[in-house]
Amino acid sequence: MTNGRVGVLAFFLLTGSAALAQRPAGPAERATLGAIERIRRIDPAVGAVIAIDPTALGQARRVDAAGTRGSLAGAPVLIKDNIEEAGPLPTTAGSLALAGNVTGRDAPLVARLRAAGAVILGKTNLSEWANIRSNHSISGWSAVGGQTRNPWALDRDPCGSSSGSGAAVAAGLVRMAIGTETDGSITCPAAVNGIVGFKPTVGMVSRTFIVPISASQDTAGPMAASVREAAMLLTAIAGSDSRDPATRGADAHRVDFAAGLDPHALRGKRIGVMRFASGFGTDAAFSTALAILREQGATLVEIKSFDDKAIGPNENKVLMAELKAGMNDYLKSSPASVPRSLAELIAFNEAHAGQEMALFGQETFLTAQKTKGLDAEWRKARDTSFAAAGPNGIDRLMKADRLDALVGPTMPPAWKIDAVNGDQIAGGGAGGLAAVAGYPHLTVPMGLVKGLPVGLSFIGGKWDDAKILSLGYAYEQARGPFPTAPLVPSIERVPPVAQQLAPQRL
Known part of the structure; x- marks a missing residue:
């Protein structure tokens, strides 16, 4: 992932530099190129950014072309x-x-x-x-x-x-x-x-x-x-x-x-x-x-x-039930290559344990999978x-x-x-x-x-x-x-x- 990130950044900086040599950049483009360059210099030590959007410079140029509009322009x-x-x-x-x-x-x-x-x-x-x-x-x-x-x-x-x-x-x-x-x-x-x-x-x-x-x-x-x-x-x-x-x-x-x-x-x-x-x-x-x-x-x-004793145990029951229900619903609209349910996510992690679970497991996923959905027990825990x-x-x-x-x-x-x-x-x-x-x-x-x-x-x-x-x-x-x-x-x-x-x- 890191090599891919560096390659993308190098591409951005090369294409951005070429564009600047041909024409003056607007404020949004300059701000975007500056942020990309800071990521290139600083982020390898921090690891904050998973990926740069390859459309970022195009977005910036469209903002510049439209003039300074919007509270967050550029x-x-x-x-x-x-x-x-x-x-x-x-x-x-x-x-x-x-x-x-x-x-x-x-x-x-x-x-x-x-x-x-x-x-x-x-x-x-x-x-x-x-x-x-x-x-x-x-x-x-x-x-x-x-x-x-x-x-x-x-x-x-x-x-x-x-x-x-x-x-x-x-x-x-x-x-x-x-x-x-x-x-x-x-x-x-x-x-x-x-x-x-x-x-x-x-x-x-x-x-x-x-x-x-x-x-x-x-x-x-x-x-x-x-x-x-x-x-x-x-x-x-x-x-x-x-x-x-x-x-x-x-x-x-x-x-x-x-x-x-x-x-x-x-x-x-x-x-x-x-x-x-x-x-x-x-x-x-x-x-x-x-x-x-x-x-x-x-x-x-x-x-x-x-006195907050009533919160913790009941919050956990709520999160487990809602995690299963919400995740199953979200995954239904995802691309076909993606697991379609929490149960399939659990199976994926087991099949790829060397990459996914070498440092810690998935016991919370397993707990959520055992819940019975948004039932009376969930409602009581949420109300409490x-x-x-x-x-x-x-x-x-x-x-x-x-x-x-x-x-x-x-x-x-x-x-x-x-x-x-x-x-x-x-x-x-x-x-x-x-x-x-x-x-x-x-x-x-x-x-x-x-x-x-x-x-x-x-x-x-x-x-x-x-x-x-x-x-x-x-x-x-x-x-x-x-x-x-x-x-x-x-x-x-x-x-x-x-x-x-x-x-x-x-």
């Missing part, structure tokens, strides 16, 4: 490789089973990006099957794309499942990318890669022609270098879709999210501090962030405890988990203290990539509440812990997307510039960490 955007786009690239979800999944369809969110003038640059790597194949997976690894690495320290994990999208923005390949989330798959990679990630209210963005996990919790969303750019992306991709019932109501809450950003949005707001979801090495950075919120005029209300996270969770917490939003650390710093033991995550915020409830969740870079970034989460109620983005924007503006990823081999080799690891002479 901006190169990478999309996660579980999202379909018309063209020659397959949508693989990182699996060799979908190597032939060339559908010729634009997902509605991709069509909206094109309408806004964006150039679809290519596909990013992801945790295979969006991290739902196994409980022992390695975030950022797929059989198609290999291992994506964290640009802050290349031996660290980029988190999943939108690992490639997060790492691509952090490494400076592009400033905007699209990820997807079921529970943490936008916000975790955004936080540990030191970028902005926004999981919208479920239903704000269409899920049509996206490889599914859960109809209750899935959503696509922006991953970007700044809150403003995330808001611009959301403005472009939000809106109803007749094929996705969850989007009913989206148009009533669809606004120009970027135009509504206010650097003074925190003044007079009441913000709930989720102490029950803090810790795991982030206390100092979190304290600094809270001080900034106070300085900007927010009143902070401490929330020390919350949603009530605990939404009406009796976020809604109750906000109503009790008249809060405008909740804040807390998003995730711990990135852990090391571990091909033997899988992911080794120690702790992790309250993003699960927003995921299960389907409510908006924004993470903004908060600080560094021993040289690794951590994020600050802003969580609100259903359709509070515009307000949450504006609160995060106000924090971001007050926080000031954030460092860029250094692309070092290991954080242990960077002062002052390296100095502390060295023997101390007496």
Whole structure:
């Protein structure tokens, strides 16, 4: 795959250089060629990009020929490789089973990006099957794309499942990318890669022609270098879709999210501090962030405890049942060369175990296959988990203290990539509440812990997307510039960490 990627990049650079020698390039073409050249130089060390779209330069030239139109005119955007786009690239979800999944369809969110003038640059790597194949997976690894690495320290994990999208923005390949989330798959990679990630209210963005996990919790969303750019992306991709019932109501809450950003949005707001979801090495950075919120005029209300025992086991039942139902439905419309059901995917992995299952298995797929569909047990689990996270969770917490939003650390710093033991995550915020409830969740870079970034989460109620983005924007503006990823081999080799690891002479 890497050799093919390098060959495609070389072709793009040669043909692009020849075109520039014959005529001046427009801004979209220059931006696209610049992004491709950065991928050529930087991405071999990071592994964020599965493939460049061979139509990218053609897209850019058409944007230039049409003049500067659309809010994203000429901006190169990478999309996660579980999202379909018309063209020659397959949508693989990182699996060799979908190597032939060339559908010729634009997902509605991709069509909206094109309408806004964006150039679809290519596909990013992801945790295979969006991290739902196994409980022992390695975030950022797929059989198609290999291992994506964290640009802050290349031996660290980029988190999943939108690992490639997060790492691509952090490494400076592009400033905007699209990820997807079921529970943490936008916000975790955004936080540990030191970028902005926004999981919208479920239903704000269409899920049509996206490889599914859960109809209750899935959503696509922006991953970007700044809150403003995330808001611009959301403005472009939000809106109803007749094929996705969850989007009913989206148009009533669809606004120009970027135009509504206010650097003074925190003044007079009441913000709930989720102490029950803090810790795991982030206390100092979190304290600094809270001080900034106070300085900007927010009143902070401490929330020390919350009982979430009803969520986890019931959420898992929901995800397993909906994975089987959703995957079977999605695969029915895929090309004939692609497996037609979850059972056939399981059989494919068994037949190609040396490539697909050398590092971890597919026990989660096997669990999902045993479910009986969207039955009474599924409905009870969904009602219980949603009530605990939404009406009796976020809604109750906000109503009790008249809060405008909740804040807390998003995730711990990135852990090391571990091909033997899988992911080794120690702790992790309250993003699960927003995921299960389907409510908006924004993470903004908060600080560094021993040289690794951590994020600050802003969580609100259903359709509070515009307000949450504006609160995060106000924090971001007050926080000031954030460092860029250094692309070092290991954080242990960077002062002052390296100095502390060295023997101390007496």
